Structures are given as C-alpha cells and as structure tokens.
Amino acid sequence: MTQAEISTVKPANPVAKKPTSWKNIALGAAIQTFEVSSLGQPFEVVKTQMAANRGQNLRVAIKETYKNGGIKGFYRGLIPWAWIEASTKGGVLLFASSEIEYVVKKMGYGGIVGGLLGGMGGGIAQAYTTMGFCTFMKTVEVTRHRQVGEKTSTFRVAYQVFQKEGIAGLNRGVSAVAIRQMTNWGSRFVFASVVGGSLSCWNQPIEVIRVEMQSQIKNPDRPKNLNVVSTAKYIYEKNGFRGFYRGVIPRIGLSVYLTTCMVFGGDSLKEYFGTK
Template identity: 65%
Template sequence: MSKAIESVPPAATAQSAHPDIQKKSLSWSNIALGAAIQTFEVSTLGQPFEVVKTHMAANRADSIATSLKKTYARGGIAGFYQGLIPWAWIEASTKGGVLLFTSSEIDYRARVAGFSPSWAGLFGGVGGGVAQAYTTMGFCTFMKTVEVTRHKAAGAASASTWRIAYDVFQREGIRGLNRGVSAVALRQMTNWGSRFGISRVTESIFRGSDTTRPLTTLERLASSTIGGALACWNQPLEVIRVEMQSQTKAADRPENLNLFSTARYIYQKNGLMGFYRGVTPRVGLSVYLTVCMVFGGDSIKAYFNEKSKQKKNANA
C-alpha cells in the first residue's frame, strides 16, 4: 500500500487534491505558433525598436531623433535590423517555449499551494524569465548588443557576426558570450513577473464580480498591453545590461564591469535619468509584441480551428 502511494507522481497527487485547479495545457503546436509569431514580430517592427532602444541605452546623450539618424547612417534601413540574423531569430524561436514550460509549472504549483492567480502569475513570470536568461537569452542579447554598438566604418569590411562570436568564445569561453547575463536574468525576472502579475490584476478588474467570465479579445489585449507597458519600470536594469555588453569605447569606462560598478558608472556619467534612456522605444516594443501575440495568435488559432471544424464536418 505504501509503495503504491509513493509511486504516484507529485503532480498527480497535487491535482487529485485540488481538482478545481487545472494546469495550463501546453502543446507543441502552440509553442511552434508562438515561435513563428515572435519571429515575425522581431523581423518586422520588433528589431527596429530593439536597435533604437539599445542605441539610446548605450549612447545616453542621444535623443530618439538622433538615435534614428545615427542608426540610419550606419547602414540605411538595414541598420535597424542589425543583430536580427541569427541572434534575434534564435532568441525569438526559443524563448517563448522556455517561458511557457517554466511559468506554467510554477504557476500551477503556486496555485496548488494556495496563492491567488495574481501571485501565481507573478511567481510563474519570475521563474520563466530567469529560465529564459540562462538558456538562450544571455548570449543572444550579448551578440545583438555587440552588433548594434560595435564600430562599423562606412564602406569598410568588418568581421562577420560569427567571427565576433568565435573570437569572444576563444578569449573568454562561454562566460564571455554570456557577459551581462545576471542583468538579463534580473530584467527578465522583474519584467515577466510584473507583466504576468499586472496583467492578471487588470483581468480581474475587467471581470469585476463575475470572476469566471471569459474575457473578450479586446480585454485580453488591453490587459497584456497594460502589463507590458507598466513592466518597463525596470528600465534601469536594461540600461545596465546594455552598458555591460556594449562595445562602445570610453576612456573613463571601468574594466570588468559588474552590476554595481556599471550602475555607479552610469549614475556618475548621466545621473538618475540615465537609467531610463530608451524606455520609450521599449514601451513601443512591448505594445507591438502584445498586439502580435494576442491579436495575431488568436486570429491564427481561430483560423485553424475553423478549418479543423470544416474538415470534420466534411468527413462526418
């Protein structure tokens, strides 16, 4: 009898004890759809937002207009897509799956433990964000930042992005390719924790007293947009991350920067407002990503569901 009890998986035991709490279902088709939409997002307006945001965080004296002009001068329209291939594509096609798997499991465990949906969403977002940083996002954000901030003389031949990555790996190993990953982890942890948490609170406000009412697409879009925009409060971590990974040269820039020395350097150079450089394009990026994932995802799912129903009716 005791052996039979011990052989029951923890998840099954927890679910039987809390039949009213269901774990969010995950499917490979949904993960593939998320990867496809995020790749589309970053290949359209997402990367230009990312490039301008990164430029402003690395060159904190530049306004949005100046950043746009300098980015265009670096390579025309293509200048706004530096770091897209392969680094942004690798990141976009993998980070969603990592986030979904991790956050779903933590969210479920937190609700079984008695936490509210808002707190469970926050915990799930925190765990998912950390998992993203230490799996795919660390080296991807580093190489994207390298591409945006390294010097490229107009018309002159420059080393390929693969050559740069190889040289860094030869000199510093995996640690070098993940420079600034601690800042990435903190950013993702606070970003997704805030986004999930704020989105859930907004959803509960929309539902009002009817806590079981399904939200409309517009309400879900608004909740995600509000969550994404307000999650940008952690822009100081993004600026610190960019500075740690930046290839911009400065005579007074300390060597071997860590989180604290980078924060001190930014404050000495640019004051408190220096930590919020690039927050406007980052909010734009967050809103655009939300529109793609919510409207785009729902529309594509509805299309395939309708096609599936039509096929079943035809075969009936």
C-alpha cells in the first residue's frame, strides 16, 4: 500500500464526540438545587461543623448547629453560595469531563482511562470555576462567630474578605477542593451510583483539610498562611489520625443522597422531558 493510499484509510471505529445536551445540564442544575435545598445542606453543615470542631461527635455537632440558629442553622450558606454551586458545578463537570474524555480516547486510550481522567479533570474544573469560592463562603457561614443580634449579611462578609485578601482570599482552600473533587469524580466515574458515592468518601482527610483552611474559628496555635501540607500536619498534631475523619458519617449521607437524587431523579426527569 502506497503512502497516498494509507493517508486515505479511515479508522475502523472513529472516536465520536459526545454532544452537549443543554437540557440535561439544566435538569442536572435543577436536581442539584433541589438536593441541596432539602437534605443536602443540613448534611453539609453538620459535616463542616464536625470537621471544624474535631472534638465534637455527631450528636454534639447537631445540637450545636441547632443551638446556633434553630432549623435555619442547618441551612447556613444555602443562599446564595450553595445555590450558585449546585446550579453550575454539574454543567462544568459534564462539559469538562466530556471534552477531556474525547481527547484521551482520540489519543488511543480505552473508555476506562478516558472516564477516569475525564472525571478527575472535570472535578478540577469545578473547583477552579465556582466551587472554590462557594465552599469557602459556605464554611465561613458555618464557622464564623456571630455576636448577639448581629445582622452582617453574607455578601458583606464576602466583600470584607475581598477587600482584605482579594480573589485569593475568596478562593482560600481551593487547592484542597480541587484534590477532593478530582478524587471524588475519579472514583464515581469508575464505580457505580450509590456505591460510588459512598466509596468516594475515602478522601475525607482532604475534606477536613479544606474545612480547616477555610474555617473562621480562631485558634491561636494554628499556623498562618496554611497550605494543604501544613494544614495536614497541624490537624495530625492536634487530633491525631482520627481527626482526618471527623464528619465522615454526614458526608456519606450527603454523597448517597446526592447520588440517589441524580440517578433516580435524573432518570425520571429525563424520561418525562424526553431528553434521554
């Protein structure tokens, strides 16, 4: 076969690029917003409470959360930060993971490698677009000290952080968020549905590190200018190995609930709207 003939031969199974379904992205945003507005945010708040106050067990964390705001205390950070995160992170994940998976498959790698790298890359994209500042502000709302009768709005708090530290301040802990999301979706794209959601919690130490980096609790012995490594060292010195797994139970509940909403709710809505 001549060189000219070789150049005209088409691959037997060309890699097809998955089309972006804006209807599915919109449905995903709606489902995730419902999820976080129902049970998702209470799981998130209790998880953050335990990760930031590592001496508290689940019962104490729930009690303290209720004491600091009643039922509303379980929804701190919901509006607007959790809503912004929920309505955007799914679209970012699907778009970025699809693009990465397509490129990886074009390079000749199989579907498992493509799915793994796509999920990891999509998780990183989530962190550096919307999740970084959203998780920071949600953590601020859970951990910041409130004076009696104080009515400082969450927007005012965000503005004060921006004035003092700029964009970097609002994205404090984004590196830990990126590692968490990368390992989360690397796991979920390989394992199945609810099982994958539960197994992705193996990276809880990264979540505890993220909360500590973003926490507003004033600890005089905490080092300044924390990074992932120095924060991990600080947590281990203060709380030992078990400290890295504070809040893992509500996080498992959150992961299972989110995955269940996305799988069962997503399939039902896709069938109803004819977007499958």
